[in-house]
Amino acid sequence: MVDAQQSMRAELDRLAPLLEPLGERFAAAGHALHLVGGPVRDAMLGRQGVDIDLTTSARPEETERLVTGWADAVWDVGRAFGTIGARKGPWQVEITTYRSEEYDPTSRKPDVAFGDDLAGDLGRRDFTVNAMAVNVADRSFEDPYGGVVDLAHGLLRTPGRPEDSFSDDPLRMMRAARFSATLGFAVAPEVVAAMTAMADRISIISAERVRDELVKLVCAPHPRRGLALLVETGLAGHVLPELPALALERDEHHRHKDVYEHTLTVLEQAIDLEHRLPGTPDFVVRFAALMHDVGKPRTRRFVDDGTVTFHHHDVVGAKMTRKRMQALRFSSAEVDAVATLVELHLRFHGYGGGEWTDSAVRRYVRDAGDQLERLHILTRADCTTRNRRKAERLRRSYDDLEARIERLSEEEELASLRPDLSGFQIMELLGIGPGREVGEAYRFLLELRMDEGPLGEDEAGRRLQEWWASRTP
Known part of the structure; x- marks a missing residue:
C-alpha cells in the first residue's frame, strides 16, 4: 500500500505541469476537477500513460470554454455523453461531467443524466479499482467503494x-x-x-x-x-461462439487432442514469438492463433482404427473466420490477413523432411504474401506435442524451410514475385492490345516463374511465343 501511495505521488508530480494550470482554471470558475478512473489505478500500479481522464462538476459547454486557450486542440464528439476532449502537447485529455447512465432494455445507447456529486459519478463506474479519484487542486484522494483494497488484493468488484x-x-x-x-x-x-x-x-x-x-x-x-x-x-x-465450440465432446473410443486447450496454448506460444514482428502486441497473429482450428468441430470424423480426422478444417475454418470477423465489423484488410493465416496454417505439414521443390517453396511465399512472417509464427506456435523428439523434428524442418525461403529470396527477390516480362512487354511481343489474353499470358509466365525460377527476358519471351503458338489457331 505504501508503494502505491509513493507511485501515486510520483505520477502526480509528473502530471503537475499539465494538471495544475488546468485545475486553477476550473477552480476559478467554481468547479471541481478530479483525475479519475484508469489513470488513478495505473498510477497506483506504477504505470505511466499519456491519456488522461478527468471528471468535473462543470457542464460540457463550460468545460469547452475553460479548456479553450489552454489546449492546443479541442474536440466535442463526446458532448452528448458529457465529454470534451483536448490535446496539450503529447497529452490526450478527456474531461467528463459528473454523470449517471443506464440502458433501456432494448437500446444499444445509454441515456445520460448529468449530476453534481462525485461519489455518485464514481458509483456508476464499472469496477471499484476504476472508481477512485484525486482532486487536481489539493491532491485529496477519494475512494468511496474500497478500490484501494481491491487493487491490493488483485480483485475486480463492482x-x-x-x-x-x-x-x-x-x-x-x-x-x-x-x-x-x-x-x-x-x-x-x-x-x-x-x-x-x-x-x-x-x-x-x-x-x-x-x-x-x-x-x-x-x-x-x-x-x-x-x-x-x-x-x-x-x-x-x-x-x-467458435471458441467454446472447440471444447469438443470426448469419445472414449477415439483419440484426439483437447482442441480448446490446444488453441489457448497455441495463442500463448504465438505471443512468445511476437518479438519477430516489428510491433507488439500483434492482434492479427493472436487472433489467427485463436481461430486457426475453428473448422475442426464441423469437419470431425471418427475412424475405425480409433483415430479422429479433421480433413479440410483449414479451408472451412478460414470461411468461418471471415464470417465471424465480418459480423464483428473488422476491416477488410484485417479479415483477409487472419483468414489467410487460418487457411495456410497446415500447409507446412506437407514439407516433411524437406522434400518440397523450389517451386513449392515459391508458392508458399506467394500464397502467404505479406503475412509470411506471421505464418512462420503461427506454424511454429501450432506445435503443442509433448513428444520432444517430434517437436524437435518439426522445429528443425521449419528452420530448414525458413532457410530455403531466405536463400531463394536473396537469389530471386521472392517478396516481389513477378513474371520476367511486364504486361506491356507481353502485348508488344505478341502484337495484341489490352484484354483477357494479356492476363492469360501473364499468368502463364507467373506459373513458369514459380516452377523454374527467373528465366530472363529472352528465354521468357521465347517460351511465351511457344505457348502462344500452341494455343492460337
Missing part, C-alpha cells in the same frame, strides 16, 4: 450490485474479462455469477463496441485469463 452495473451497460461484462486479462486480477464470485446469469444481455451492444473490447482483450498481457472467463460465463457463446 461499486454496487453487479446486476445493476451490467444492466446499465452490458459491455462491462466483457470489460471484466478484459481487465482480468490486462491486470491479471481475479474476478469476484458475485461478478462471475452475474455475468453468467446476464450473458445474453450482451446482444444489445453494437458489434463495433464488442469488437473493440475483444481486440483489447486479445492484445492484453494475459489473454487466456479473459478468454477462459468469457467461455466460463457463456459470454463467448454470444460474441465468439
